[in-house]
Structure formats: C-alpha cells, structure tokens
Amino acid sequence: MNTRKLGSFECSPIGLGCMSLSHAYGTPPSEKAAEQILLQALDLGYSMLDTAALYGFGNNETLLGKVLKGRRNEFVLASKCGMFKNDAGVREINGRPEVITKTCEDSLRRLQTDVIDLYYLHRWDRNVLIEDSVGALSDLVAAGKIREIGLSEVSADTLRKAHKVHPIAAVQTEYSLWTRNPEIAILAACRELGASFVAFSPLARAFLTGKLKDVSVLEAKDIRRGMPRFSPENYAQNLQLLDQVEKVAKAENMTLTQLSLAWLLAQGDNIIPIPGTTNLDHLKENISAVECSLSAEASAQLDQLINQQTVVGHRYNPATQAEIDTEEFC
Incomplete structure (x- = not known):
C-alpha cells in the first residue's frame, strides 16, 4: 500500500476514525466487538488511528490504550484536546494553556503511551488567542509529550496565525462529496503551508454508503x-x-463507498480520509478504496451531481455551527 505524509510521519492513505466505537451514533458496540475492529484495522493496513478526549468522554482513548498498547509502533496515533467532559460532567470547549496541558496528561494515561504522535486542538476556544493555545501545544512538543500539532475545524486565517507560532502538521475538517466547505479556502491554505488535510466523515455519516435509507431508524x-x-x-x-x-x-x-473515498483521495495527495465504522465488512471495504482509480470523466460527473448547491440542509444546527471557525457556504 502506498503511504501519505502526515507531518513527519508516513501513514496509510485512509485512516480509521475511532469515534463511533464509543460515541455519537447511538449505542456503541461491545468492548469485544470494538477490539476486533481495532485489531483488524491494523491487520488490514490502517496505520493512522484518530481518537479524542471527547469521544465517549475518555472511554475511546481508554479503549485504544487497552487494546493496542502492545502494537503501539504499528500506527500513527492522533488525539485531540480542547473539547472534553469537565468536572461538572458537561461538554466544554476550553483552550487555556493549563487546561491543554492537563488534558494531554490525562490522554497519555488513558492511551497508555508516553507520546501522542499528532495532537489536535479539537475546537478553537474563542476566549483564548489561538496563538496562546498553540503555544501550549508547542510546549508539549518541546517536552516530548506530543510529536506534531494539528487543528480541527478552523478557518484558513486561524491556521495561518497558528502556523506562525509552530508548524501545523494537519488540519482536520469534514470533507466529502456532500460537504465541500474546505474547497473555499482551507484546502489551499494547507497546500500553501505544507500541512496535511484529514477529512472526517468522508462518507457523510453513512449517507454516501447508500446503506442509510430511512433516518427514522x-x-x-x-x-x-x-x-x-x-x-x-x-x-x-x-x-x-x-x-x-x-x-x-x-x-x-x-x-x-469506494467511489466516495476514491474521489476524496483524488482531490490531493495531502488528503487523508478517516472513515469510521463498527462493521468488519465495512472496514475492509473502506480500505479497499486505496486500490481504486477514478476516471477524470467520473470525477467531473460527481462534481456536477452532488455539491453545495444540490445538497439540502446545513451540516450543523445553529448552536453547533456557532462553535466552529470554518468557512461555510451560505
């Protein structure tokens, strides 16, 4: 399998988003089933796994630490800070330097590792200068706690401000055939600065698999x-x-599924989609897309069929949209 650059690392062109193993899409799988997904992912060649302090309120990191501590050298480990469950049990966005430092220590303990390869600021806390939050992350690099710094759901302007403090290895934002917002500015900014672009929800939260026909379920x-x-x-x-x-x-x-992921991979060699799944067959199908080659004619057809003008509805509700910093189509 070919690899793609992720900061100072090389990893599989498609990574594994681990959120759904603990969080977000209804009842998560059993621990045994989640363990099967993680181990099979490594066996299939996935070499970048993405988690966060928020996912399952720490449970996702704990899962990865327990299951994969014996195979830690086989993959690039990415996690996130800045959005988590606070002591009051409430989801909080907090990018203060001292909070980032504490969150990192908590993540290292749960992940059962000495260093996190790629550590994202999950959301920019607008009450804190991005330069201050990235400065705290830079201190963690100097301390050997993390190796690379990433940002999630930020605008091109915020990325450039952050990059002046410390090189940003990757930006993570939703990107797929039906979410084209990164094409406004952040993709170009990543190319300009030499940052990788990690595309979450590349299958549009199951829409682009064709398997979710009825949302009432x-x-x-x-x-x-x-x-x-x-x-x-x-x-x-x-x-x-x-x-x-x-x-x-x-x-x-x-x-x-293969078509949607192949389209994404063709948008730039710095793009790494991270589909998540709780299904072993889907896990295999997702990684198989790296062997698929999309014709120029098909790519042009897809761009015409499904884009920001043809998709109905915003990606987030107003409250969630207010928390993020990315450029959005009107």
Missing part, C-alpha cells in the same frame, strides 16, 4: 438526529442525489 441519542441534513424532509431530497451517483459507481466498477 436512527436511535434517539444518535447525533445525526440533530443535523439539518438528516431531518426526514431534507434527507428524502438528498437521497434522490444518490440515484445518479450510483450509476457513476457502477460505470466505474466500484461500490458507492
């Missing part, structure tokens, strides 16, 4: 229920887009 605590694109009315309209996309996939001899 989603559990009450599934985060998609609060996302405008997944409202019954909007989702019904969005599903109509898949009919033509499926025809492109068939013509390219790919599944919808």
Whole structure:
C-alpha cells in the first residue's frame, strides 16, 4: 500500500476514525466487538488511528490504550484536546494553556503511551488567542509529550496565525462529496503551508454508503438526529442525489463507498480520509478504496451531481455551527 505524509510521519492513505466505537451514533458496540475492529484495522493496513478526549468522554482513548498498547509502533496515533467532559460532567470547549496541558496528561494515561504522535486542538476556544493555545501545544512538543500539532475545524486565517507560532502538521475538517466547505479556502491554505488535510466523515455519516435509507431508524441519542441534513424532509431530497451517483459507481466498477473515498483521495495527495465504522465488512471495504482509480470523466460527473448547491440542509444546527471557525457556504 502506498503511504501519505502526515507531518513527519508516513501513514496509510485512509485512516480509521475511532469515534463511533464509543460515541455519537447511538449505542456503541461491545468492548469485544470494538477490539476486533481495532485489531483488524491494523491487520488490514490502517496505520493512522484518530481518537479524542471527547469521544465517549475518555472511554475511546481508554479503549485504544487497552487494546493496542502492545502494537503501539504499528500506527500513527492522533488525539485531540480542547473539547472534553469537565468536572461538572458537561461538554466544554476550553483552550487555556493549563487546561491543554492537563488534558494531554490525562490522554497519555488513558492511551497508555508516553507520546501522542499528532495532537489536535479539537475546537478553537474563542476566549483564548489561538496563538496562546498553540503555544501550549508547542510546549508539549518541546517536552516530548506530543510529536506534531494539528487543528480541527478552523478557518484558513486561524491556521495561518497558528502556523506562525509552530508548524501545523494537519488540519482536520469534514470533507466529502456532500460537504465541500474546505474547497473555499482551507484546502489551499494547507497546500500553501505544507500541512496535511484529514477529512472526517468522508462518507457523510453513512449517507454516501447508500446503506442509510430511512433516518427514522436512527436511535434517539444518535447525533445525526440533530443535523439539518438528516431531518426526514431534507434527507428524502438528498437521497434522490444518490440515484445518479450510483450509476457513476457502477460505470466505474466500484461500490458507492469506494467511489466516495476514491474521489476524496483524488482531490490531493495531502488528503487523508478517516472513515469510521463498527462493521468488519465495512472496514475492509473502506480500505479497499486505496486500490481504486477514478476516471477524470467520473470525477467531473460527481462534481456536477452532488455539491453545495444540490445538497439540502446545513451540516450543523445553529448552536453547533456557532462553535466552529470554518468557512461555510451560505
């Protein structure tokens, strides 16, 4: 398998987003099932795993530490600070330097490792200068606690400010056929500064797999229920887009999943999608996309079929949108 650059590391072109093993999409899998996913991922060639202090309120990091401590040298470990469960049991965005330092120590303990390879600021805390938060992360690099610094859900302007304090190895933001906001400015900024771009939700939270046909089956605590694109009315309209996309996939001899990931990989050699899954078959299907080659004609067709003008609904509700710093299409 070819590799892609991630800061000073080389990793598989597709990484594994670990959030769904502990968090977000309804009832997570059992610990045994989650362990199978993690171990099989390494066996299949995934060599970048992405977690965060927020996921499962620490449980996801604990899971990775327990299951993978004996295979720590086989993958690039990415985690995130700046958004977590505070002592009052409430999700908090906090980028103060002393909080970042404490969160990192907590993550190292849960992950059962001495160093985190890539450590993101999960959200920019607007009450703290980005330069101050990145300065704290830079101190962690100097202390040998982390190796590379990343940012999540930031604008190109914020990235440039941060990069003046310390080189930013990667930016992580949602990017897929149906979420094209990174094309406004952040992709170009990453190329300009030599940063990798890590695309989360590259399969549009299952929409682009074609396997989620009815949003009414989603559990009450599934985060998609609060996302405008997944409202019954909007989702019904969005599903109509898949009919033509499926025809492109068939013509390219790919599944919808392979097509969607191959499209992303073709957008730049600094892009690393990190689909998550709780299903072993899907795990294999996702990584198989690295062997798929998308024709220029198919890519042009996809750009016309599904984009910011044809998708119905915002990606986040107003409260969540207010927490992030990325450029958004109106």
